[in-house]
Amino acid sequence: MKNWGYKISKPRGIDLDTANIKEFDKLAEKVPSAKRCLMCGACSATCSATNHTDFNFRKCHLMFRRGQFENISEELDKCMLCGKCKLVCPRGVNTRAIIYNMRIFLNNMDYKNI
Amino acid sequence: MEKERILIIGGGPAGLEAAYNLAENNYAVTIFEKDTEIGGNIKKWVKLFPDFGDAAEVRKNFKDKVTRQDIDIKTDISINELYSENGKWFAKNSSGNVYEGNAALLATGFETFNASRKEELGYGIYNNVITSVEFEQMYKTGKIITAEGKTPERIAFLNCVGSRDEKVGNHYCSRICCINAVKQAIEFKELVPDAEAYCFYMDMRMAGQFYEELYRKSQEKFGVTYIRGRISEAAGTIDNRIQIKSEDTLTGLPLKMTVDLLVLMVGIESSDSTTALAKQNEINGEYGFAKSVGLHGSDNLTKKEGLFLAGSCKRPLTLPETIADGRAAAIQIIEFLKLKVKN
Numbered sequence: 352m353k354n355w356g357y358k359i360s361k362p363r364g365i366d367l368d369t370a371n372i373k374e375f376d377k378l379a380e381k382v383p384s385a386k387r388c389l390m391c392g393a394c395s396a397t398c399s400a401t402n403h404t405d406f407n408f409r410k411c412h413l414m415f416r417r418g419q420f421e422n423i424s425e426e427l428d429k430c431m432l433c434g435k436c437k438l439v440c441p442r443g444v445n446t447r448a449i450i451y452n453m454r455i456f457l458n459n460m461d462y463k464n465i
Numbered sequence: 466m467e468k469e470r471i472l473i474i475g476g477g478p479a480g481l482e483a484a485y486n487l488a489e490n491n492y493a494v495t496i497f498e499k500d501t502e503i504g505g506n507i508k509k510w511v512k513l514f515p516d517f518g519d520a521a522e523v524r525k526n527f528k529d530k531v532t533r534q535d536i537d538i539k540t541d542i543s544i545n546e547l548y549s550e551n552g553k554w555f556a557k558n559s560s561g562n563v564y565e566g567n568a569a570l571l572a573t574g575f576e577t578f579n580a581s582r583k584e585e586l587g588y589g590i591y592n593n594v595i596t597s598v599e600f601e602q603m604y605k606t607g608k609i610i611t612a613e614g615k616t617p618e619r620i621a622f623l624n625c626v627g628s629r630d631e632k633v634g635n636h637y638c639s640r641i642c643c644i645n646a647v648k649q650a651i652e653f654k655e656l657v658p659d660a661e662a663y664c665f666y667m668d669m670r671m672a673g674q675f676y677e678e679l680y681r682k683s684q685e686k687f688g689v690t691y692i693r694g695r696i697s698e699a700a701g702t703i704d705n706r707i708q709i710k711s712e713d714t715l716t717g718l719p720l721k722m723t724v725d726l727l728v729l730m731v732g733i734e735s736s737d738s739t740t741a742l743a744k745q746n747e748i749n750g751e752y753g754f755a756k757s758v759g760l761h762g763s764d765n766l767t768k769k770e771g772l773f774l775a776g777s778c779k780r781p782l783t784l785p786e787t788i789a790d791g792r793a794a795a796i797q798i799i800e801f802l803k804l805k806v807k808n
Contacts (some may be wrong), residue, residue, distance in 0.1 A: 365713055367722035376688075386685050390693070390715045413716050416690075442681070 370418030374456060378415065381452045387442040388412065394436035394446050400429045408436060408446065415453055424457040468493040468535065469802055472556045472566035474544050474742065477505020478527065478784060479776025480572035482791030483798070485530045490799050494536045495564055497556060499543040499738065503528065505574050509598050511605050513784060514641075514648040515675040523784075539564075547571070547742045547772075552805075554771055567805075568771045568798050571755055572791065573739040575777040578627025578635075578731040586626065586729055587699040593707050594699055594727045597622075597642065600649050609653055609726070613705060617725035620653055621663040621709060622646040623696045628732030629667065635752060639732035639781045643670045646730045647683050654687040662689045663724070665696050665711055673783060694720065699727055733781040746772060754779055765794040773798055 379385045392409045400406045406429035414423055427450055436446040471487050473480045476498030484494045502508065504527065510520040531538065546557040547569060554569040580588035580596050587594040592612030595603070603609055611617055624646055628639040643666065650662045669691065671677040683689040694711040702708055707727045713720040735743075735753035743755035748767045750756030755778045758766040765773050775794035776787040 364719035364721060365716065367720065379688075383685070386688060387681060388684075410716065413713075417713065417716060417720075419716070419718075 365417050365419060367417070371420075372416070372418045374418060374420075374460070375416045378449065378452055378456060382445050382448045384442070384444045385412070385449050388444050389442055391441060393439045393441060394444075397435045397439045398430075399433060399435065400431060404429050406430065408450065411453070412446075412449055415456075420457060420460065423453065427454050427457070469567040470495060470565070471798055472547075472554055472564060472569045473497065473572055474547065474556060474569065474738070475505065475572035475574055475776070475778070476500075476503035476538065476540070477572060477574045477776065477787075478507060478523075479574065479778075479787045479791040479794070480505075480570065481527045481531050482788045483570055483572065483775050483795040484536050485527075486792050486795035487798060488531075488533060488535045490795070492535070492799070492802070495566065496531070496536065496538045497542045497544050497558070497564075498538065498540045501540055503531070503538060503540065507784070510601055512648070512652065514644045515673065515679045517648070544738065544742065547745060549769065549771060552771070567802060568773065570773045570775055570794055570798065571739070571742055571767075571778055572775045572794075573736050573742060573755075573778045575733045575739075575781065576736045578633070578639075578734050580626055580729045580731050582633055583626060583630075583729075585698045586623070586696065587701065587707065587727070588729055591699065591701040591705075591707055591727075593701075593705060593725065594729065596626075596729050596731045597645055597649060598731065600728050604649075604652055609656055611705070611725050615725065616657055617653075617660055619661045619663070619722075619724045620650075620726045620728065621665060621696075621707075621722075621724040622650055622728045622730060623709075624664070624666045624669075624730045625695065626729040626731050627734065635732060635734070637752065637781070638670060640670065640672075641781060641783055642730035642732055643668075644673060644676045644679065646728075647671075647676070647680050647689070649728065650689045651679070651683050651687050654683075654689065662687070663722070664689055664691050665694055665709075666691060667693070667695055692720065696727075733777065735778070739778040743778070748772070748774075750779075765790070765797040771801065773801075 395401050395407050395409045411423050434447045470493040473496045476496045504524040542558050544556045554566045556564045671680050693714045696709045696711045700708045706723045708723045710721045740753035743749040748756050757764045773794050775791045
């Protein structure tokens with residue numbers, strides 16, 4: 352086929368009509384404090400990994416919430432589970448448990464085909 | 466000796482609270498209310514934030530307090546002119562009747578923003594786009610349904626409709642809509658626990674006592690989802706649902722979704738009578754609200770001797786603030802009248 356120099360790009364936006372947002376409900380059953388998150392970013396600000404890589408826990412959590420699972424698994428590998436994030440959270444969210452459980456969920460989920 | 470009389474324009478919480486306190490202090494009061502019933506904007510509400518207090522009960526308490534001989538309540542009367550002559554105050558209605566008093570209190574309150582001015586949000590175009598006031602009226606019937614009579618599976622609340630928006634000329638924050646959205650989202654989830662409730666916001670301004678706690682409860686106990694982003698447009702779908710577009714600013718991605726009902730949290734604007742009467746007396750402030758002498762210590766006074774202000778004719782206020790302000794105005798009026806007698 353002739354290459355015209357154009358390609359179809361995937362839509363970047365979030366479509367909440369098709370996104371799998373129920374996965375977060377399952378996560379929240381395991382970590383109820385997740386529902387309280389304000390997305391203030393204190394966790395990311397204190398994160399040792401964030402200070403040296405482009406890892407961002409706040410964003411990973413939110414993307415999971417919105418059913419955008421792509422790349423989260425790889426991102427979460429940058430976390431060392433030190434738990435500093437948990438110490439600074441103003442809403443007492445068990446951030447470490449969220450990361451731990453997100454990893455399990457993502458491993459068990461065929462999210463790439465969602 | 467005949468009692469001195471105070472003319473109160475507006476039979477809402479500010480006017481009623483002031484009237485009661487003036488009457489308790491041995492003054493005669495005339496209240497002018499443009500509606501058939503007193504109560505002002507509380508009439509539109511069912512439950513009050515942040516404690517889900519019963520609005521009807523608040524109204525009834527007011528009614529009981531002001532039903533007395535020394536308070537003359539004139540309903541269905543719109544005051545078109547308010548002026549002073551030789552140290553007396555006069556209020557004139559549309560049919561030309563003139564009422565006389567020794568002082569006047571402007572308590573003409575607020576009106577909610579006309580949402581059809583934000584055409585892109587589809588109010589007045591799609592039946593399933595409603596305002597927060599209409600949500601309240603629907604809540605009164607005990608159920609929240611779409612225009613087709615269906616129970617919504619998904620509802621979205623949009624904050625700052627008519628507030629913090631240069632495009633409609635209102636730079637200010639209306640202060641009550643955020644907490645009202647939290648309240649209404651909880652009320653909806655209580656009625657339809659399996660449905661999804663979303664709230665779109667620019668900032669969640671939870672600056673009152675127990676507001677933040679209620680916000681937290683709405684997330685934790687009721688699972689309301691908050692999305693930071695302003696809905697840029699709403700469009701009807703073929704099955705009469707509403708497709709909304711916004712940015713999810715915390716992910717940095719555009720976001721779209723379809724909802725069964727979109728509730729616009731309309732802001733507070735100055736009422737027509739506030740604007741007109743304030744202008745006549747040259748006490749018109751910004752955005753059509755009436756202007757007091759100063760925020761600190763002289764907030765019920767105007768530069769016109771004998772003319773006082775109470776409640777949300779000055780700026781957006783919550784109900785407890787309005788009631789306290791009505792009481793404060795009464796004290797200022799009493800002080801003024803006593804000083805006048807002395808001199």
